[in-house]
Amino acid sequence: EVQLLESGGGLVQPGGSLRLSCTASGFTFSNYAMTWVRQAAGKGLEWVSAISDRGDSTYHADSVEGRFTISRDNSRNTLYLQMNSLRADDTGRYYCAKGSDRVVTAPINHWGQGTLVTVSS
Amino acid sequence: EIVLTQSPGTLSLSPGERATLSCRASQSVSSGFLAWYQQKPGQAPRLLIYGTISRATGIPDRFSGSGSGTEFTLSISRLEPEDFAVYYCQQFVSSITFGQGTRLEIK
Numbered sequence: 001e002v003q004l005l006e007s008g009g010g011l012v013q014p015g016g017s018l019r020l021s022c023t024a025s026g027f028t029f030s031n032y033a034m035t036w037v038r039q040a041a042g043k044g045l046e047w048v049s050a051i052s053d054r055g056d057s058t059y060h061a062d063s064v065e066g067r068f069t070i071s072r073d074n075s076r077n078t079l080y081l082q083m084n085s086l087r088a089d090d091t092g093r094y095y096c097a098k099g100s101d102r103v104v105t106a107p108i109n110h111w112g113q114g115t116l117v118t119v120s121s
Numbered sequence: 122e123i124v125l126t127q128s129p130g131t132l133s134l135s136p137g138e139r140a141t142l143s144c145r146a147s148q149s150v151s152s153g154f155l156a157w158y159q160q161k162p163g164q165a166p167r168l169l170i171y172g173t174i175s176r177a178t179g180i181p182d183r184f185s186g187s188g189s190g191t192e193f194t195l196s197i198s199r200l201e202p203e204d205f206a207v208y209y210c211q212q213f214v215s216s217i218t219f220g221q222g223t224r225l226e227i228k
Contacts, residue, residue: 035217037166037219044207044209044219044220044221044222045158045160045166045209045211045219046219047211047216047219050217059216059217061216061217062122095166104213104217105154105213107171107172107177108166108168108211109168109171109177111165111166111167112165114165
């Protein structure tokens with residue numbers, strides 16, 4: 001059974017940093033692209049970042065470009081999202097999601113339960 | 122960036138009725154790069170349809186997808202109580218974007 005367990009969320013002040021982690025199990029992690037998707041309370045889904053199976057290709061939404069960095073450690077079956085210069089509009093639930101292929105241009109077929117990030121003074 | 126516009130914003134129907142949800146893209150989307158997701162309150166989204174027309178594993182055949190170019194549709198033939206949720210379309214041909222969602226509520 002595919003499991004994705006996010007951690008690292010919490011309350012941070014504007015301008016601060018946070019690193020999210022996602023530990024994967026139940027599948028060969030190194031064979032699949034991975035994605036972060038966020039959702040503000042009561043709002044829709046927003047794609048944040050994606051990374052290919054080997055980590056050699058990364059992509060970020062314009063809204064987080066230059067502030068967030070996605071990475072992965074295939075030896076640890078773990079996906080990361082380093083978030084710097086956080087703003088109030090970064091607040092929301094952050095979902096770790098597994099792609100259905102090695103490349104990011106494929107649908108997401110499994111989602112974690114998410115971790116909550118709150119940016120507030 | 123390809124913008125996806127879903128309509129209607131809210132759809133009120135009764136169990137047993139047919140639901141038709143629309144997703145319009147600001148630029149042409151290759152059919153292999155369009156997916157639909159369902160999200161229920163307090164839950165993570167779930168993949169329903171990929172490649173415009175293919176049902177994901179375990180998805181009942183009352184769900185179907187269609188469309189091409191800039192116009193895509195998710196249809197639910199006979200609504201069950203568990204189908205009332207929010208539905209999102211997604212494209213991944215040029216970057217990755219989601220539509221704003223359609224809320225399907227019980228009438």
